[in-house]
Amino acid sequence: MIEISNITKRFYSLVALDNVSLTIPRGEVLGLLGPNGAGKTTMMKIVAGFLQPDSGTVRPLNSAWPIIGYKPERLLFPNQLRVSQYLEMIAGLSNISGQHHVKEVVGHSLEQVDLLSAANKKIKDCSKGMRQRLGLAQVLIGNPPLLLLDEPSNGLDPEGQTDILQVIQSLHASGKTIVISSHHLHEITQICTELVILNRGQIHYRNSMAEALAVRPHVSIHTDKDLAPMRTLMQALHPDVQIDGQRLIMKNEAMALRRAAMTILLQNGYDILHVEQKRITLAEIYAKAVQ
Amino acid sequence: MTQRIWVLTRFLIERTLFSLTGVLYVILALVYWRILFPVEQGTPDIDNYFLIIGAFGAVMAFIVTLTTASRANEAANYPLIVRLPSRVEFLTAVLLSGLLVTGMLQLLVALLALIRGPDLFSVRALDIPPVWLATNILAAVLAVHASDFVTRGWSRVTIYGILAIFLFGQSSSSSLAPWFAQRLNSLSVTLINHSWVSTAGLVNRLISWLNGDGVTTLGNVLGFVFWPFRAILEAVINGSFDSNQALAPAVMLLYATILFMLAADLFANKDLDFIE
Numbered sequence: 001m002i003e004i005s006n007i008t009k010r011f012y013s014l015v016a017l018d019n020v021s022l023t024i025p026r027g028e029v030l031g032l033l034g035p036n037g038a039g040k041t042t043m044m045k046i047v048a049g050f051l052q053p054d055s056g057t058v059r060p061l062n063s064a065w066p067i068i069g070y071k072p073e074r075l076l077f078p079n080q081l082r083v084s085q086y087l088e089m090i091a092g093l094s095n096i097s098g099q100h101h102v103k104e105v106v107g108h109s110l111e112q113v114d115l116l117s118a119a120n121k122k123i124k125d126c127s128k129g130m131r132q133r134l135g136l137a138q139v140l141i142g143n144p145p146l147l148l149l150d151e152p153s154n155g156l157d158p159e160g161q162t163d164i165l166q167v168i169q170s171l172h173a174s175g176k177t178i179v180i181s182s183h184h185l186h187e188i189t190q191i192c193t194e195l196v197i198l199n200r201g202q203i204h205y206r207n208s209m210a211e212a213l214a215v216r217p218h219v220s221i222h223t224d225k226d227l228a229p230m231r232t233l234m235q236a237l238h239p240d241v242q243i244d245g246q247r248l249i250m251k252n253e254a255m256a257l258r259r260a261a262m263t264i265l266l267q268n269g270y271d272i273l274h275v276e277q278k279r280i281t282l283a284e285i286y287a288k289a290v291q
Numbered sequence: 292m293t294q295r296i297w298v299l300t301r302f303l304i305e306r307t308l309f310s311l312t313g314v315l316y317v318i319l320a321l322v323y324w325r326i327l328f329p330v331e332q333g334t335p336d337i338d339n340y341f342l343i344i345g346a347f348g349a350v351m352a353f354i355v356t357l358t359t360a361s362r363a364n365e366a367a368n369y370p371l372i373v374r375l376p377s378r379v380e381f382l383t384a385v386l387l388s389g390l391l392v393t394g395m396l397q398l399l400v401a402l403l404a405l406i407r408g409p410d411l412f413s414v415r416a417l418d419i420p421p422v423w424l425a426t427n428i429l430a431a432v433l434a435v436h437a438s439d440f441v442t443r444g445w446s447r448v449t450i451y452g453i454l455a456i457f458l459f460g461q462s463s464s465s466s467l468a469p470w471f472a473q474r475l476n477s478l479s480v481t482l483i484n485h486s487w488v489s490t491a492g493l494v495n496r497l498i499s500w501l502n503g504d505g506v507t508t509l510g511n512v513l514g515f516v517f518w519p520f521r522a523i524l525e526a527v528i529n530g531s532f533d534s535n536q537a538l539a540p541a542v543m544l545l546y547a548t549i550l551f552m553l554a555a556d557l558f559a560n561k562d563l564d565f566i567e
Contacts, residue, residue, distance in 0.1 A: 052562055080310075090370065092294060093375065097294060138370050
């Protein structure tokens with residue numbers, strides 16, 4: 001949907017983005033992960049058109065610029081307005097006209113984020129959770145095909161976070177392209193289909209979520225005694241076999257030999273306490289990428 | 292586009308009027324009226340009415356638009372701007388809201404000043420709207436350039452610096468010309484010492500010009516920019532606009548258009564890093 005080519009953005013001497021290229025595919029949920037100052041918000045602001053890159057281009061693929069719904073990280077609203085008034089204004093800016101139609105659209109977006117009961121509340125009286133939902137409700141007005149969500153569940157209680165994730169999942173199911181920046185790894189794991197890890201203005205990791213989490217599964221066999229004496233024997237079985245104290249770790253192709261390894265261990269007087277098969281977690285991918 | 296601009300304009304007007312600043316503006320307008328149009332004394336002079344309320348409009352247009360622009364420069368407006376196909380729509384809304392609020396305040400003073408004031412059912416009354424409107428628009432566009440909302444890099448310093456040069460130059464051309472002539476004379480001597488005789492000749496001709504007609508010409512060139520203001524002032528004092536003076540509001544609108552186009556260009560390409 002959007003192609004970002006070799007963009008660099010500096011703020012005085014600070015390089016916020018350094019020659020970054022990325023494609024935001026249509027219909028996908030792209031998760032931007034990275035520590036504070038990695039360049040996630042800068043990238044979102046460039047895609048939203050608030051910031052101009054110093055070099056490089058951002059352009060839509062095979063279409064005109066889509067309408068964008070943007071939820072900033074810090075939720076600041078015109079506090080004197082009521083929730084419904086604010087959304088009606090966003091509807092007006094999205095070329096929705098006719099009082100009845102505007103009210104219908106606003107009502108639907110409030111319903112989607114479970115904020116219908118606060119429609120007549122002044123924004124200044126809304127809790128942080130309500131403001132977060134309002135931030136998402138305004139994004140939904142006018143049905144924009146591209147949504148940029150900066151920390152969408154920040155400040156919400158666990159129940160609220162689950163609700164927001166469900167809304168995002170339903171938006172994805174309806175074919176929207178979504179870019180999410182978040183520090184919550186479980187949130188990214190649950191809803192994103194594409195993963196990008198940024199650090200110090202550069203992309204350090206890029207993969208589809210399915211592939212990212214499918215790679216490098218491993219089997220860990222826990223025994224009752226130290227496995228150091230078995231090192232030579234086990235590595236003769238396969239070079240990808242590792243020994244860590246009382247634990248035998250088998251990665252990649254070596255996993256297929258787990259039965260043979262367990263037989264050898266039993267024959268050599270080891271008891272097998274338990275066996276676990278693990279996939280690499282997002283936390284591990286993230287830690288490695290930002291190292 | 293019209294719907295979007297109107298939605299933003301209404302939002303910005305409400306933010307200005309229903310705030311403490313808005314109340315202060317109304318109080319300011321009432322105080323201005325009470326001091327400059329005392330009811331007990333009566334103020335029947337239409338020239339006085341024309342100029343004093345016109346000046347009030349220009350000053351208020353500057354202040355109100357500056358306030359509106361600074362409110363528009365807040366991070367709460369990110370979700371609004373992202374919906375606009377062109378940022379210029381937001382800039383237009385800022386300008387329109389500044390002008391409409393100014394118009395309301397000016398109208399308030401103008402209506403109150405009619406109490407024991409001039410008779411508006413005269414031919415002079417027709418001169419008032421174009422002049423007030425043109426000065427208000429120009430003041431509002433200048434205010435936009437003075438705000439952080441539009442400023443990019445040194446643009447504010449450049450625009451107001453150029454204005455200051457014209458303003459200072461037209462009033463001080465008689466004292467500036469000898470100063471320039473003196474500097475050029477030193478330059479000419481230096482050039483002759485370095486055997487650059489032909490260039491020194493050119494400099495000497497420039498010195499002669501400055502010592503002759505130069506002062507008047509320099510004053511006229513620098514003063515040309517402010518001609519519409521002088522023309523309006525003279526016309527109001529004389530009691531009627533001649534055919535040249537009648538063009539003054541149009542020239543002011545031309546200035547405003549050029550400055551607005553410059554503001555639109557600056558705003559369209561600047562990094563929007565609003566205040567949180």
